[in-house]
Amino acid sequence: MTWLDIPAGHPFGVATLPYGVFSTPADPHPRAGVAIGDWIIDLPSAVRRLEPSLAGAVAGPSLDALLAAGPRVWAAVRAALTTWVTDEVYRDLLGGHLVPARDAILHLPFTVADYVDFYASEQHATNLGRMFRPGQEPLLPNWKHLPVGYHGRAGTVVVSGTEIVRPSGQRGAGVFGPSQRLDIEAELGFVVGVPSRLGAPVAADRFADHVFGVCLVNDWSARDIQSWEYVPLGPFLGKSFATSISPWIVPLAALDHARVAPPPRTVPVQPYLDDAALGPWGLDIGFEVRLNGQVISRPPFAGMYWTGAQMLAHLTANGASLRTGDLYASGTVSGPEPDQRGSLIELSWNGDDPVKLPDGSVRAFLADGDEVTITATAPGPDGAVIGLGEVTGRVVPRG
Amino acid sequence: MTWLDIPAGHPFGVATLPYGVFSTPADPHPRAGVAIGDWIIDLPSAVRRLEPSLAGAVAGPSLDALLAAGPRVWAAVRAALTTWVTDEVYRDLLGGHLVPARDAILHLPFTVADYVDFYASEQHATNLGRMFRPGQEPLLPNWKHLPVGYHGRAGTVVVSGTEIVRPSGQRGAGVFGPSQRLDIEAELGFVVGVPSRLGAPVAADRFADHVFGVCLVNDWSARDIQSWEYVPLGPFLGKSFATSISPWIVPLAALDHARVAPPPRTVPVQPYLDDAALGPWGLDIGFEVRLNGQVISRPPFAGMYWTGAQMLAHLTANGASLRTGDLYASGTVSGPEPDQRGSLIELSWNGDDPVKLPDGSVRAFLADGDEVTITATAPGPDGAVIGLGEVTGRVVPRG
The missing domain is CATH 2.30.30.230 (Fumarylacetoacetase, N-terminal domain)
Incomplete structure (x- = not known):
């Protein structure tokens, strides 16, 4: 061969x-x-x-x-x-x-234009809803009607291997200091190649005409900063200190054999989000998350409710234009099993049930010196493995 | 002279x-x-x-x-x-x-790197709180502790005069179509010149070392799209279709005579937000908003609770780096009087009390063909007027 x-x-x-x-x-x-x-x-x-x-x-x-x-x-x-x-x-x-x-x-393999982060895993959104709105319907009313997303900071997207300085911030009224709840989010990123015109939405079936490929994303998150700041305008400093991406961009063409049907939609979607005509754009990509070399989770991307094609159609439905280098990420990839969760806040259930690692260490959130490495693979032709490489980063205290 | x-x-x-x-x-x-x-x-x-x-x-x-x-x-x-x-x-x-x-x-006068939008007017935040959370405390608990902000879409920042295509989007479950509640937000934008290093916060007293000058911003907003999409991650498509800026960037040096003390802080702030040592960085800039040539509001920037120096310190408090071309806007400028409100949703009180214009027309929100022009001036030396020029845009239906 x-x-x-x-x-x-x-x-x-x-x-x-x-x-x-x-x-x-x-x-x-x-x-x-x-x-x-x-x-x-x-x-x-x-x-x-x-x-x-x-x-x-x-x-x-x-x-x-x-x-x-x-x-x-x-x-x-x-x-x-x-x-x-x-x-x-x-x-x-x-x-x-x-x-x-x-x-x-x-x-860093390309100039990041705009960075958007979605929230496309039903399991992740449900887990967070259960933690933060106990006793209520875990998914908010809009969740199955549109891929919820928001803009992040493009200027702090860094390449794998960049040290992550633990952010300081307000953790509540009158409380300022280093984040005590520093977390990861294992995500897939879509890299836009071909721009679009302002005022002209991009249809879901134009996905492969605009998107060049995918990378791995670790959307580092300071949960304590985020929870105090985020109403009513969403996450800001809890996320903007750093977002790591893998150095290798895998082109969509390498993922032909990984295409699978996404989960059945349990609520009808608007025509602009209907990607059935495309053939499936769910992706059978298996993630692995390691903390200091020890596997703590294996999130399956195949279960993501919203596809990359749907995210692209939504992102541009209002006429927003695309630029070369736009990066949009899936949001945390979490599967239905406890060992398939893509963030520590889920794995430790809001810190109540810390993760026990094989080496005897215990983590609710990240300690200084911790290194997190996310890898992923997908099926290729003739039994080949398509690797997405890795995104890794070590947490350091502010010097 | x-x-x-x-x-x-x-x-x-x-x-x-x-x-x-x-x-x-x-x-x-x-x-x-x-x-x-x-x-x-x-x-x-x-x-x-x-x-x-x-x-x-x-x-x-x-x-x-x-x-x-x-x-x-x-x-x-x-x-x-x-x-x-x-x-x-x-x-x-x-x-x-x-x-x-x-x-x-x-x-467009510079390459917009990241675009951040704050929410720094107490009157604006209070008005929106009264409309959307009636009977509750209008300001959320974090509002006086930090300048609330979020990232917007840098790629759709356009220069004054660019036509604004009315965005379509989901306006609720199962409802898709052109926004029926298209609005403006009259804001001041701060243009960052000098970058900063990742992991190193920029102190408030370094404001004039990093920020080059200011421009006018119209942060066009589709209220119906925004209200359905924005929980829990904040505004997205309700804002990202277009943000207009004035073509002329007024350097900070031209605003020396406009510097005034901001309103007294009624809640103590964290040391990193204390900008008292700087001399005042409130700015006595008077805005004027015209709809189809008729003045509908005169928002005073001098009453903004948070200053540009505080916004900069907050934006970087977590170690987020600055890039040349970063743009951060103040959020809607609204004063205490009804004719000082910087958005139609406030002027028409959520559409319940439409604005009556001198030419006999009535507007709760923008109609196709409407042209909005925002101008502003500040006091200069020896009685001179410092003009910020104008930001204007006309609404057109999607072709």
Whole structure:
């Protein structure tokens, strides 16, 4: 299948081909790369040599040009990459453009335009409703009618590996200090490539014409800051201190075999949210959340109530335009089982039932020094694994 | 005072000198300009000729370089401009760099990074609390402890004059269509120039080191969409379809004479929000809101409970970083009198008491074809008027 030496089941096999931005000590200019096995293809140099007509789309210090280039170029670049890594003829030709992944520094892969965070897991929304509005209907009346979402801070989206400084803030009337309830949210992010015009909604069936691919998101959350500040205008400083994303963007084309029907909608949706005509855009992506190396949760994305196509249609239904680099995230991925919850506030049930880790440590929320790593995989063709890589971050006290 | 022919009381006299981006039919490249009377100084060409050491700071198709250049350069550019327009020696030298304002097309003056909207008027928050939570305390418990705010959509910030397409959206369960309650919010926007480091809060007394100046903001709002969607994560599509800003950014230096003490704080604030050491950063800016040419409100900014310096300190208290081009707005400016309210939902008391205009028309909310224009002025030195220009927009139905 490939002339490269890649172990079977490697998350970055020939069916994944995710895009990122890297540099090396020998060449410190950030540039586009494609992960294959334990190598990175230096994309600008490889394309200049092997497919110069596509050089403009992969130039520059980020993926921005590629994102903006649109689906025909995305398909052409992926087709060329697939040929290079599978056709023995390219062994020598591509060889000079491969960099060992262990030598690379990975950068934020694109310029984040607007960042929107949704709330698309019924289990997550239900768990939070049960905790914070006990005795009431856990889902609010709008939840099954529209994908609830809000804007977050684009300027504090950081690449995996960036240290997370524990935020300080008001935790109640007259109380200010470091957050005592620092949490994670394991999410999937959708990366917009092709912009749209102000005043012109994007229909759900145009999803793959605008969205380039997906990444992993850890939407770090300070629950104590958030709970005091969030009425009536929503989360602000409880979220805006940092949002980490994985360095590798997996193109939608790599997720063809992961497409599954989303859960049945139990309430009819407006026509603009009807994505049935698209074929299913639920995604069978399995998440794994590790705290200091120990698995604490395995949230299944396949159970998310709202799909990425529906989120896109909703986001633009009022005529809001898209820009290249818009990032919208799914909200916390939580499944129905206790060990499928994508946040500590759920895993520890608002802190009442702290998580016991195999090493004997106990956590309701994050301690300084804790490292959280989220990984995910999806099924590929012929039994291949499509890896989404990882998003990781370590909590440090403010210096 | 100036060799230019400028009528006394002109809002763009020698004490204002606001910055914008313009082009002309003869030279369609957008570039920085400074408004003076009914002219625009072509800033890059004037600086290259008269003060070439500052050329880098005013180059490019936007104000981005100037914003990033920081307070010493801001002061140097303003000092040079002041000399040119007041010293007779420059009559001939500057003359060739003046463009009649009527010939200019005005553009979005800077690249909006993140957009944050606050809620800093006690009268506005109280009015909305009375309407939506009758019989309860109108202000929520957090309101006097922190400047409540949230992130809006940066990608749909548009320059004054851009047509506003009436948004469609869900107005309740099973109801989708054009908003029936389209509204305005008259606000002041603060434009950030100098970035800050992630994890490092910006103290209130660093306000003028980071903030370049102010503009007028109309935060168009679809009240029916907003009221259905906004729990629990805040406004989203009810706001994100468009936010208009004035084309002229008035530097903080022009507002020295407008600085006044904000209203007494009736609840003690956390040290990070204490801006008393700064000297006052309340601003005596008088707004005027016109609907189809008829004044419907005169909101006074001087009564705003939270200052721009406090908003900045709050925005970064959790370590969130600033970027050049961040825009944060005050929230609706409303005074204590009925004719000082900065939104139609307040002026018409949730639609129950529609506004009667001098021309006989009646409005609870905006009709298609309506044009809203917000202007504002502040006191300058020696009786001068500092004009903030205007932000205007006309509502059109979706085509």
